[in-house]
Amino acid sequence: TSIVTTLPESLAHVARLRRDGYLFWAKLRQRQETSVISTRLLHEDVTVVHGAEAAEFFYETDATRRSSALPIALVGPLFGEGPVHMLDGSAHARRKQMFNDILDASAVAAVADTVARRWTEESVHWRGELDLVEQTAPLLLESACSWVGIPLPYDDRGRRALDMLDMVDGFGAFTVRQARARRARRRTDAWITALVEEARRSHAQGQTPLEIIARHTDEDGMLLPAHTAAVEVINLLRPIVAISWLVDGLIRAFDTVPALRAEILSGEVTAFEMAQEVRRTYPFVPFLATRAVEELRWEDVTIPAGTLLVLDVWGTNHDPRTWRDPGVFDPTRFRVTPVTPYNLVPQGGGSRYEGHRCPGEDVTLAVLAALAGPVAALSATVLGPALGLRRMPPQPACRAQVDPDTAPARGI
């Protein structure tokens, strides 16, 4: 059913969005007794769909465009200017091929192995009350930089990693968080642009991701502007550091369901299953948006050209039509309900080769799987309130008490 809302209702949505966070669309569906929402939000006509079939519709229709979907003011601090995320058609295909080539199996192994090794080395020293995200983010950045081919002085790790977290944390916030994200974006763009220019000056012919992106040409055979190349290098670094949010989820999962520690260490539950369930369960990307350029229909709803088509990511990952007891953390659920290209979409759906699906999914899964054992063996108790579903994304912090007697070195 199409529901036409008025300006006061649009404003009420903004208030509810702040209040309900990740549950915003689900609650609206409940209130309006419909599975497809057509409404107005922030001066836009919006149609919101959810679930595996809707995800297939979202990804498979040709009549949508990413380039005009979200305003640069909103996504600029997150993705930078001119990123692959906002390209369409053949320009997207060419740039995406570069990402898919860079993020091959050897890259996945290189990043995951370094993260696991560095975590094991560092966590031996963790004692008492700590912020485990603050500890993890620099290790992720170090691992990312050593793979991408970027020198990272030890003393710079903390502040550079914080900039990466801030760029993500500012998304969708119109407050001090967004101002912080903009400053972080400016600093990081300047840092990486200088490295791209240096690689070009030295005519580097190597195969590091930095060198490959610095040499990449677009459809017209031209090098990318140095700033755009830097944006794409950052589109490798920032999301690897953002895995911090999911490591937070991993830590919380063991804290909430302590029996999982033994099950992971014995192999009863696999590290891969654990990684998948963390990605399904813990809140991170709330939704995705594209713009209809022709009239579309989904279920019994007409979606006029120009409408913003939104996929409720949280609602799809928690859709009871697909996932039994979606609120329960159960890594063995995939034995009953196998993952398809569309039913589990924390990093997008469809094909990473044909569409916009995240090319870093294997890296993310490998890093989480590599950390499952070490995190299970870490005797840490999470402090403070539960994560909650209101803040998008959740606060990038995980305060925990690490027990000195059963320190991680004793683990696997």
Ligand code: HEM
């Ligand atoms: C795209 C999520 C990690 C690189 C995306 C998309 C999502 C996503 C939702 C958009 C899909 C779409 O628009 O349809 C995540 C999450 C991650 C993560 C939750 C875990 C923290 C990574 C990693 C990398 C990466 C580790 C690279 C090392 C990219 C790139 C795109 C992308 C380049 C743009 C793809 C395109 O537009 O074609 N990611 N991602 N991401 N991600 Fe990730």
